[in-house]
Amino acid sequence: MKTMSTFAEAGADLEFVDISKRFPGFTAIENLNLTIPAGSFFALLGPSGCGKTTTLRLVAGLEEPSAGRILIGGNDVTNTKSFQRPVNTVFQSYALFPHMTILENVAFGLRRRKIDDPLGKAHEALRLVELDHLAARRPAQLSGGQQQRVALARAIVNRPALLLLDEPLGALDLKLRRQMQLELKSIQTEIGLTFLHVTHDQEEAMTMADIVAVMNKGEIEQMGAPEQLYELPRTAFVANFLGQSNLFTGQVTDSGADSITVDVAGRGIVVPRTRAQRHAGEVTIGVRPEKLLLHTEAPTTGAGINILGPGRVTDVSFSGVSTSYIVQIPGLGAVTVFAQNMVFGPVVNEGAEVWVSWTVDHGFGLEDEPTTGSRFPADASTSAIAIQRRAALETELEGA
Amino acid sequence: MAFAAFASSDAAVTKPPRRKSTIALVLLLPGILYMVLFFLTPLISLVITSFQAELPGGDIGDYVPGLQWQNYVESASEYLPHILRAFGYALVATVFALIISYPIAYFIGVKARRWPLLQSMMLTLVIAPFFISFLLRTLAWKQILSDESPVVQALKAVAILPADGHLTGTPFAVIFGLTYNFIPFMTLPLYTTLERLDTRFLEAGSDLYANPATTFLKITVPLSMPGIISGTLLTFIPAAGDYINASRDFLGSSKTAMLGNAIEANFLTLQNYPVAAALSIILMAVILVLVGVYVRRSGTEDLL
Numbered sequence: 001m002k003t004m005s006t007f008a009e010a011g012a013d014l015e016f017v018d019i020s021k022r023f024p025g026f027t028a029i030e031n032l033n034l035t036i037p038a039g040s041f042f043a044l045l046g047p048s049g050c051g052k053t054t055t056l057r058l059v060a061g062l063e064e065p066s067a068g069r070i071l072i073g074g075n076d077v078t079n080t081k082s083f084q085r086p087v088n089t090v091f092q093s094y095a096l097f098p099h100m101t102i103l104e105n106v107a108f109g110l111r112r113r114k115i116d117d118p119l120g121k122a123h124e125a126l127r128l129v130e131l132d133h134l135a136a137r138r139p140a141q142l143s144g145g146q147q148q149r150v151a152l153a154r155a156i157v158n159r160p161a162l163l164l165l166d167e168p169l170g171a172l173d174l175k176l177r178r179q180m181q182l183e184l185k186s187i188q189t190e191i192g193l194t195f196l197h198v199t200h201d202q203e204e205a206m207t208m209a210d211i212v213a214v215m216n217k218g219e220i221e222q223m224g225a226p227e228q229l230y231e232l233p234r235t236a237f238v239a240n241f242l243g244q245s246n247l248f249t250g251q252v253t254d255s256g257a258d259s260i261t262v263d264v265a266g267r268g269i270v271v272p273r274t275r276a277q278r279h280a281g282e283v284t285i286g287v288r289p290e291k292l293l294l295h296t297e298a299p300t301t302g303a304g305i306n307i308l309g310p311g312r313v314t315d316v317s318f319s320g321v322s323t324s325y326i327v328q329i330p331g332l333g334a335v336t337v338f339a340q341n342m343v344f345g346p347v348v349n350e351g352a353e354v355w356v357s358w359t360v361d362h363g364f365g366l367e368d369e370p371t372t373g374s375r376f377p378a379d380a381s382t383s384a385i386a387i388q389r390r391a392a393l394e395t396e397l398e399g400a
Numbered sequence: 401m402a403f404a405a406f407a408s409s410d411a412a413v414t415k416p417p418r419r420k421s422t423i424a425l426v427l428l429l430p431g432i433l434y435m436v437l438f439f440l441t442p443l444i445s446l447v448i449t450s451f452q453a454e455l456p457g458g459d460i461g462d463y464v465p466g467l468q469w470q471n472y473v474e475s476a477s478e479y480l481p482h483i484l485r486a487f488g489y490a491l492v493a494t495v496f497a498l499i500i501s502y503p504i505a506y507f508i509g510v511k512a513r514r515w516p517l518l519q520s521m522m523l524t525l526v527i528a529p530f531f532i533s534f535l536l537r538t539l540a541w542k543q544i545l546s547d548e549s550p551v552v553q554a555l556k557a558v559a560i561l562p563a564d565g566h567l568t569g570t571p572f573a574v575i576f577g578l579t580y581n582f583i584p585f586m587t588l589p590l591y592t593t594l595e596r597l598d599t600r601f602l603e604a605g606s607d608l609y610a611n612p613a614t615t616f617l618k619i620t621v622p623l624s625m626p627g628i629i630s631g632t633l634l635t636f637i638p639a640a641g642d643y644i645n646a647s648r649d650f651l652g653s654s655k656t657a658m659l660g661n662a663i664e665a666n667f668l669t670l671q672n673y674p675v676a677a678a679l680s681i682i683l684m685a686v687i688l689v690l691v692g693v694y695v696r697r698s699g700t701e702d703l704l
Contacts, residue, residue, distance in 0.1 A: 062603050082606040083615075095604035099622045108618075109608035154608070 012073030012086070012161035012194060013038040014059060019068035021054055021218075028054040029218040032068070036211070041188050041195045043209030045202060047241065051218040052198045053092075056164050059196065060089050073161055083112075088155035089164040094147045096139035102126065102150050103135040109158040125157035126150075128187065145176045149183075156187065163188075165197040169204060181208050202242050206230065214238045230288075234277055235368045239286050246335050247286040247366070255279050259360065265331035269306045269363065276365025284366040290338040291362040294325060295355040296348060306363065308332065309355030313348055323347075327354055450677035461671035468674060475675040476682060479662045483682065486659035487690075489571065490640035493578035494586075497635050498628065500579070501586040505627070506620075509594030526587050538577055538650045545573055545651065569653030577645035582638065586631040593627030629698055637687055659683050 014036040021029040028051045036042045044052045057063040058070060061082030069078045077085050088109065096105050103122050110118035126132040129149035139147055148168055155163055165184075169177045185208050188195050199205050205212045206226040213223040214237070222229060222238045229242055239245035253268060254261035260276055261268045262285050271285050287306075299307055311329035318341075325337040325348070335356055339347060348354055453466035476483070504526070512519040529537060544551055545567040555561040567573050601623065605615035621628070643660030646652035652661070659679060666676035 060603075060607055062606070081611075082603070083609050083611050087607070089604075089607045091600060091604060091607075093600055095598075095600045097601060097604070097619060099625075108605075108610070112609040112614060158608070 014162055014194065014196065015071040016055075016058075017069040017071065019055075019058065019070065020066045021051070021058060021063065022066045027218055029058075029065075032218070032220065034213065034220060034223075036194060036196060038073070038194050039192050040210045041185065041197065041208060043197045043199060043205035043212045044215055045199055045205040045212055045241070046215035047200055050215045052200075052215050053166060055215070056089070056166050056196065056198045059162065060087055060164055061085050086161040087164060088158050088160040088162075089166060090148075090151045090155050090168040092166045092168065092170060094139075094151040094168075096147055096150055096154070098139055100138075101135065102131065102137050102139065102142070105139065105150060106154045106157050108154065113158070121157055122153075125153040128156070129153045129183070145172055145180070148172060148180065152184070152187075156191065156193070159191070160193065162194045162196060165195060165199075167199050167201075169199075169201075177204070184208060206242070212242075214241060216241075232275060232364050233286070234366065236284060236286075236366050237368075239364075239366065244289050244336060245286040246289060246292070247284055248332065249282060249284045251282055252280050260365070262365075264308070265329065267308060269308075270360045271363040271365045272361060275361075275363065277367030278365060284368070285363055286366065287358050287363050289324070289336040290322070290340075291358050292335070292337040292356045293358065294327075294337055294339060294347060295357060296352065298355055299357050304360050305357050306360055307355055307357045308335065310353050311335065311356070313350050313352045313354055316348070316350055325354075327356060329356075446677045446680055449673050450681050452674045452677075454674075461673070463673060471674045471678045472682065475678045478675075479659065479679060482657055482659045482662040483686070485571075485646075485656065486640050486683070487686065489575050489578060489646070489656075489658060490636050490642075493575050493582065493639050494632050494636045496575070496579040497583050497586040498632060501583055501590055501631065505587050505590035505594050509591045510597055510599065513595075523591070526584050526591075529584060534581060535644065535650075538581065538644055541573075541577055541580065542568055542650055545576075568651055569648070569656065571656050573651040574646045574656045574658075577651040578639045578642060581642075581645065582635040585634040585638075589630040589634060590624065590627040593624045597623055625698060629695065633691060633694075637691065640687055641683055 014034075016032050016034040019029055019032040019034075020027070032055070044055060046052045054063060058065055059072075061077070061080065061084075065078065069076055071077065072086060096102075097108065100108070103119060103126070106122035106125055107118040110121055115121065123132055123135065126135055129152055131146060131149055131153065134142060134146065139150065142150065151168065169180050172180060181204060184195075197205070197209060206229075209226060211223065212226050212229055214221045214229065216237045222234045229238065233239035233242060233245065236245075236247060239247060248262070248264045248269065250262040250264040250269070252260050253263045256273070258273050259270050260273055260279050260283075261270050262283060263269075264285070269285060273279065276283070276285070295309075298310065299305070301307060308329055309327075311327040311332075313325055314328050314334070315324075315326040317324050320341070322338045322340050325339065327335045327337060329335055337356055448465065449463075450471055451465075451467050451469065452463040452471075453468040455462040455464050504522075508519055508522045508526075512522065543549065546552065547566055547568070552561060552565075552567055555567075556563060556565065561567070597620065601619050602615055605619045606612075610618060640658075641660050643658065643664045644650055646656050646658040646661050647664075648654060648657075652658075657665075659682075663676050663679045663683070666672045666679065
C-alpha cells in the first residue's frame, strides 16, 4: 500500500458501509452507516456497552465486522490486517511496551515501516508532548499522565491518516484531563489528521470534537456539531446523555403553521414546529434546565412564553456557578432548574411555591415514541439460543 | 546469582520498609540448619575428598587427606570428552526442549485462555509424565528405540537408518531422552509467564505496523524472557549432570557417556573417590560460570 511507505499527507476520511458486528449472544453494532470527513475531530459518545469501542476496534482492524465494509480514504480496508492499515490507536490502557525505553516505544512504528531516522523523529514527537527529557526511561517509571502522552506521541509520530483514541483520558485526574484535552485539540489542529475519539464523557466530547455522534445500543442516535446536539436533541437518550433535560409527555392539541401545542398536565405548552420531530399524537417534549426561569409569583401569560406551575421546591443544591432546584409540580413530577448565581445565595428556599417558565424557542420535541422498548429483537443465532437456554437452566437449578 | 532469574522482580519495584524482626530469624532457622547440615557439609566434604591422595601400598579405595591438586588436571584431561558431551548434549536438548515447549506453553497460556477447562486439562497432560517414575519412562523409551522395535524396523525399511544401524546407544537417543524428560521443566515456567502475557501489547504491536512474526520476536519473546530463562536453566542444569539417559543401561553406550556417568563410575565402580569428587566440583563450577554469564547477558532486570 502506498500509504504504508510514506507519511500521510493529510487526514483521510473514514466510511462505514452497513457495518454489523455480532458476538455470540449479542449484537454490538447493527447496520452502521457513518462517514467521518477528513481532517475532522470526530467524537463517538455513548455509555459503556453501546458499541463505541467495538466500532473503534473495527477501524483499527482488531475485530472483523460480521457484515459490511470499512473504507479509509476511499480504499476498502475490510479485509486487511491491522498492521497493514494507515491507522494508529491511543489505547485506553496505553499498552506501552514495558521492555523498551520511551524512545524505543515511540520509534517502534517508524522502525517497522523502515522510515529514515526513526530516533530523530521519535525525539521530535516526544518534544511535541514535552517529554523528551524522559526518553531514556521505561514506561513503569512514568506517571499516568506522562504515559498517556507517550502513547499519544507513539501514535502521532507515524502521521497516520486516521488517529483512533480509545478513552485515552479516562485514567487521568480532572485537571490533567483538561490540560490534555487542550493539547490533543491543538495537536490535531496543528497536524491536520483525522481524529476518531471514543468517550463516555459528554463534556470531553463537546469541548474537543467538531462533530459528535451519540451512540446507543449499537446505533448512532444523533450526529452533529456539539451545540446543535445540545440545543436540539432528537431523542430522549441524547437529551439526557448530553447534559440534562426536563421531558414531558402529552397529546398534541393544536398543530399550527409554525408551532404545535402539547397538553402537559392541563397546560398548553408551545413548541416551534421546526424544533419538533413529531407533530401529532402523543409526543415527548423537553427543555434544558438552564433555560428555565423560577418565579415566586404566577407570571403573566404571554405569547412566546411557556409556564408550568405552581409547584413546590423540594431540593436546592448550590454548586458555585449555579444553583440547581428540584421543583415538584403536581401531575408532572420533578422539574430541574439551573439558575446562575447572580445574587448571594439561593433565590428561593426549600418548600417555597414557585412557577417555572421558558421561552417557546428553547423547547424541543423528540422523535421517539413515548414508550420505547428494547431496540434489538432477540438474537436468533444458534449460539445465542444455546446461551439463553443455559441461562434459563441455571436459574431453574438455582431455584430448585 | 542464578536464582535472580527465578525471583519475582516485583520486589525491586516496590521496596517494602525494612524492619528487623526476630520472628523472621526464628522462622529462617530450620532452613539455615537444614542447608548447613545437608548442603554445606557434603560440599566441604566433597572439596576435601577431591584433594585426597592415594595411600601408598593401600587397597583400592584407600585414600589419605592431602593437597593433591593434580587430581583436577588429571581428571579434566582424562574425562574431557565426557565434559564436552555433558554440556553439548545438555545444550542441544535445552534448545530442542525450548522449541517444542514454547508453542505448547503459548497455546495453553494465551490461546486457551477462553476455555479454562481445556487449559487445565492440557496442563495436567504436561505434568502427567511425573506420575510415572523417571527411570520407568526412560526404560520404556529404550524398548521403543531398541533394535527389534517397530520404530527401528520401519526406519530401516524406508532406508532412513542403514541396515546395521541402531538408535539406542547413539547421541541421538541420549539427546532425545534428555529433551523428552525435561520438557515439563521447560513448559511450566514458560506457561506461567505466557499466561500473564497482556495481549493488549500484541494488539498495540499490530497497530504499529508489526506483522505477526515481528510482533512475536519484538514483543512476545522479550516479555516472556523470565520464563525462557528459568525454563532453560531448569532444563540445562539437571541435563548437564544427568547420568540416566546417557547410561548404557538406558539410552546410551560407552560412546555417549556424559560427565555424570564418569562421576558415577568413579564413585561406585572404580572407587576413585578423589577423581569423582574433582569431576563433581568441575561440573558445579562450569555450570555456575555458564549460568552466571547467561543470566547477565540475557538482561532479565529490564523486565517488569
